[in-house]
Amino acid sequence: MNFPINFIQAFSKAILAVVMVLQPASVRSNMTVVIGFEGSANKIGVGIIRDGEVLSNPRRTYITPPGQGFLPGETAKHHRSVILTVLQEALDEAGLKAEDIDCVAYTKGPGMGAPLVTVAIVARTVAQLWGKPLLGVNHCIGHIEMGRLITNAQNPTVLYVSGGNTQVIAYSERRYRIFGETIDIAVGNCLDRFARVIKISNDPSPGYNIEQMAKKGTKYIELPYTVKGMDVSFSGILSYIEDAAHKMLSTSQCTPEDLCFSLQETVFAMLVEITERAMAHCGSQEVLIVGGVGCNLRLQEMMGVMCKERGARLFATDESFCIDNGAMIAQAGWEMFCSGHVTELSDSWITQRYRTDEVEVTWRD
Amino acid sequence: MLFFENKGTFNQHMTKMPLSNRSSTKYVNMAACVSENDSDKKLEFFLKVPFPSEREAAIALQSLSPDPEPRKGGITKNLDVTGHTLSVRWTADEARILRVSVSSFLDHLSLVMETLDAFGPPVSQ
Numbered sequence: 453m454n455f456p457i458n459f460i461q462a463f464s465k466a467i468l469a470v471v472m473v474l475q476p477a478s479v480r481s482n483m484t485v486v487i488g489f490e491g492s493a494n495k496i497g498v499g500i501i502r503d504g505e506v507l508s509n510p511r512r513t514y515i516t517p518p519g520q521g522f523l524p525g526e527t528a529k530h531h532r533s534v535i536l537t538v539l540q541e542a543l544d545e546a547g548l549k550a551e552d553i554d555c556v557a558y559t560k561g562p563g564m565g566a567p568l569v570t571v572a573i574v575a576r577t578v579a580q581l582w583g584k585p586l587l588g589v590n591h592c593i594g595h596i597e598m599g600r601l602i603t604n605a606q607n608p609t610v611l612y613v614s615g616g617n618t619q620v621i622a623y624s625e626r627r628y629r630i631f632g633e634t635i636d637i638a639v640g641n642c643l644d645r646f647a648r649v650i651k652i653s654n655d656p657s658p659g660y661n662i663e664q665m666a667k668k669g670t671k672y673i674e675l676p677y678t679v680k681g682m683d684v685s686f687s688g689i690l691s692y693i694e695d696a697a698h699k700m701l702s703t704s705q706c707t708p709e710d711l712c713f714s715l716q717e718t719v720f721a722m723l724v725e726i727t728e729r730a731m732a733h734c735g736s737q738e739v740l741i742v743g744g745v746g747c748n749l750r751l752q753e754m755m756g757v758m759c760k761e762r763g764a765r766l767f768a769t770d771e772s773f774c775i776d777n778g779a780m781i782a783q784a785g786w787e788m789f790c791s792g793h794v795t796e797l798s799d800s801w802i803t804q805r806y807r808t809d810e811v812e813v814t815w816r817d
Numbered sequence: 818m819l820f821f822e823n824k825g826t827f828n829q830h831m832t833k834m835p836l837s838n839r840s841s842t843k844y845v846n847m848a849a850c851v852s853e854n855d856s857d858k859k860l861e862f863f864l865k866v867p868f869p870s871e872r873e874a875a876i877a878l879q880s881l882s883p884d885p886e887p888r889k890g891g892i893t894k895n896l897d898v899t900g901h902t903l904s905v906r907w908t909a910d911e912a913r914i915l916r917v918s919v920s921s922f923l924d925h926l927s928l929v930m931e932t933l934d935a936f937g938p939p940v941s942q
Contacts, residue, residue: 532928536935550936566921569884573925576880577932583940801883 484790486555487542488782489535491571492563492591493616494522496531498542499779500553501786504601508545509772509779510538518651521644528566535574542778550582557785560588560795561806563616568802576800587785588795591776592617592808595742596628597787598780603767609736611727611755612808614743614776615640615659618684618723619808620730623816627809631730632682639719640745642686646715649694650701650708657775662712663748669713671706677718682729684722689715720751724758731764740767747774791815860915862907866926871901872939877929878903881922892918 485502497511514530516522543549558575559568572588579586596610609631610621618634637645640659647658652665676692678685693715700706727739739759741752752768759766773780791814868874878898886892891910896903905922909915 529924532924535928536931540935550940565887569925570928572884573880573928574932576883577876577929578936580876580879581933581936581939583942797879798883801885 484554484786485548485552486557486587486782486786486789487553488589488594488778488780488785489539489556489558489571489575490591490594490776490778490781491531491535491567492559492561493567493614493776494527494530495776496535496538496567496571497776497778498535498538499777499782500542500546500548501779501782503786504783506779507548508542509777510541510545511775511777512538513656515655518653519648520654521648524564524566527564528570531567531570535571538778539574539578550578553582553584555587555785555789556582556584557587557589557781557789558800559591559594559781559802560800561591561803563591563802563804565802565804568804572800572802576797580797585789585794586797586800587788587793588800588802589781589784589788590806590808590811591781592619592621592806593628593811593813594780594784596621596740596808597784598773598777599740599742599767599769601783602769602773603740605738605740605765605767607736608738608740608767609727609731609734610740610742611723611746612743613639613723613741613745613751615644615745617743618686620682620726621808622730622734622736623813624734626813626816628811628813629809630807631733632684632726635680635683635685636687637690639684639686639723640743642690642719643715643745645690646693646697646711649697650711652708657744659745659748662716663750665709666712666716666750669707669709669711671710671714672717673700673706673710673714675714675718677722679722679725682726684726686719689718716748716750720748720754723751724754727755728758728762731762737762737764738767739764742769742774744775747771787815858910860907860909860912862909862915862919864905864919864922866903866905868901868903870939871898873933873937874898874901874903876933876939877926880929881925886918888914888918894918894922 483503488499490497494514495511499509500507512534514522514527556575556579558572592612595612607623612619612621616638618638619630620632621628622631643662644658647662652658652661676688678688697711739755746768756766875898878896882896886894891914893908895906907915907918
């Protein structure tokens with residue numbers, strides 16, 4: 453039997469139309485959906501991004517009693533106990549199923565070993581269960597890419613400040629280059645450890661509580677100011693203020709609020725100085741603050757003063773993106789995946805040390 | 818459950834160990850062998866974990882093998898899959914190092930199994 457050619461063509465088009473309608477949304481509209489897993493410190497988050505849109509970003513924080521920090525084993529145990537729940541929440545809030553995901557991204561490093569392994573194991577397992585490619589992401593780059601996405605800063609000098617990292621970064625020729633950094637501990641680590649000394653609550657975070665107390669401080673205590681060229685050092689200030697806290701609080705020379713205030717003023721001024729130095733080197737007119745310490749409004753205020761003097765613009769994000777979260781890993785993963793990166797399972801080992809400039813940034817010119 | 822005997826004899830214990838929290842808990846049979854090899858003075862520990870399918874055993878292997886042991890020396894760990902059984906072999910210089918590694922591995926194994934339970938079965942390849 454010979455059907456007329458027009459009928460065959462029309463019939464094929466009809467079949468194609470039906471088939472296209474039945475495809476998941478991402479295939480139909482050529483969108484890329486990436487899920488990101490983050491758990492390098494005491495926050496465990498899973499986030500989903502579709503072409504620059506944050507579809508979900510649930511997170512849990514492991515909070516220790518006042519005076520105590522978080523240890524790797526206990527942190528990993530916390531993450532193990534909640535990660536599958538958070539993963540399901542991320543899918544439910546985004547209204548997506550496994551087949552809608554195009555890529556599974558996770559934090560390869562840097563960070564604490566045990567929590568990183570916990571999260572990587574789940575990421576590897578779901579990537580295999582769902583038959584999706586895996587992508588190991590640098591945590592610092594996650595912060596940078598999220599900051600860029602949310603603020604739309606074009607080419608900023610980035611100040612990345614958190615409990616684990618303190619770096620001044622600028623993009624140049626396919627790398628996020630570190631212009632200045634801490635030579636010992638991170639600024640957030642200095643603040644967190646000071647909070648332990650004066651037994652401030654860790655809920656929601658020690659840094660937040662220091663910030664609130666600092667607002668009530670009135671007396672400025674002179675603390676050692678340690679900027680070394682492009683870099684900074686915080687361990688000296690920490691030992692000094694720990695010592696000063698014991699002496700001055702027992703003799704009531706000052707209040708804990710005064711110490712919080714003085715510490716913030718000193719360390720933030722140091723950060724503003726090294727950021728300004730990097731801006732001068734790069735001729736940059738934009739500053740982007742990322743990382744947990746970036747939530748601090750006093751730091752933003754001080755940086756804003758410097759930027760205004762230089763005629764530069766300041767960009768910062770709110771706590772849902774400043775503080776470690778899954779969506780930032782998904783966003784960096786999205787950029788990497790769309791420019792062709794993939795991580796083989798045998799190469800998906802985590803690493804506690806992972807320099808920001810180790811990654812080739814192929815998604816930018 | 819599982820315990821050590823380091824008198825140079827080969828002890829084999831069959832144990833049933835629940836590694837999943839879900840109501841349809843599958844009890845995993847683990848055969849653990851511990852021996853002290855006198856000539857090497859090393860402790861050895863073997864673990865065999867059966868999975869419901871070859872595919873899931875392979876997934877577990879790929880999820881659990883990439884990360885290196887946190888401790889640099891004094892312990893080695895080898896993972897392998899035959900059919901639908903994952904087998905793990907440790908050699909260690911000291912019992913406490915062995916205990917830490919095995920304990921840590923069992924936590925991770927448990928996590929893999931919970932993930933397989935919650936987000937499986939695997940898609941057809």
